[in-house]
């Protein structure tokens with residue numbers, strides 16, 4: 240029998256500027272449910288079954304749009320134009336220098352203070368043969384947050400009956416610019432953020448190398464081997480097993496807050512990047528991406544002051560796995576490039592597959 244896929248939309252309040260925003264609810268035939276608002280393209284809820292089929296919400300978020308407008312560490316948001324850091328917010332293209340918004344110490348982070356995560360996107364629900372979803376659109380003006388060129392961005396969230404949530408990104412520009420889009424959901428597969436830190440979750444990352452960083456979390460030197468370091472997640476490891484060891488890179492990140500160089504026989508291939516597992520509930524997240532890198536951030540800046548959906552977001556209560564290009568790529572000729580030119584189409588996708596064992 241055909242399992243039913245369903246999508247509905249409802250009001251999600253209005254921004255402080257009075258712009259009404261919506262909340263879309265996608266549901267599949269297994270009861271998996273994903274809620275997305277067109278404010279910041281944010282995933283607000285993500286309900287997935289455990290090994291007994293019991294659903295729980297495994298992502299950090301809030302019940303209304305207002306808290307998302309405040310000082311929030313990118314809960315569930317679409318990030319752009321550039322996910323991660325650019326040193327001093329400076330770069331040049333074709334010999335012309337640009338200065339971006341500086342919003343993280345001396346550096347630019349996640350598109351700037353008014354990046355895509357703070358914008359109201361156009362949104363439309365769709366139903367196709369094998370998936371339901373939301374198509375989001377945003378036009379970023381020439382000069383926004385310091386970036387050159389008018390950028391047209393389209394992102395689709397797609398849910399199917401295999402418990403797969405796919406995020407498909409496209410962008411075009413009228414001047415050479417930078418693009419490095421990502422999704423910033425926090426995951427806690429136990430579904431109980433206030434009780435359970437993610438230190439007991441098991442993580443595997445398909446990467447032989449990572450990029451060490453300076454004190455401002457900008458990569459220094461080239462990628463290095465993870466072998467023999469606490470950054471070795473080639474075999475599944477409890478996140479907490481080595482997070483407390485005395486290691487200069489862990490001190491700089493205050494835990495894990497680094498970019499892994501994904502093993503890719505073919506660049507751009509949609510391939511497994513990471514597997515996250517909660518032994519208690521049995522929930523598993525497999526993340527596939529076309530991107531060359533994965534930022535793994537262990538929620539080191541969460542401190543229990545943010546609350547939402549009846550939960551408290553405590554220290555290390557959630558982790559981010561952000562598929563993206565490497566930090567500071569615009570200033571690194573040795574990293575895969577992030578420049579988009581007129582006439583080209585930026586296209587990437589990532590897939591989040593949930594299961595339980």
Ligand code: BGC
Nearest residue numbers: 312313496534536540559561
């Ligand atoms: C960054 C962290 C930052 C966090 C949220 C992550 O992607 O790597 O350094 O604190 O986003 O604020």
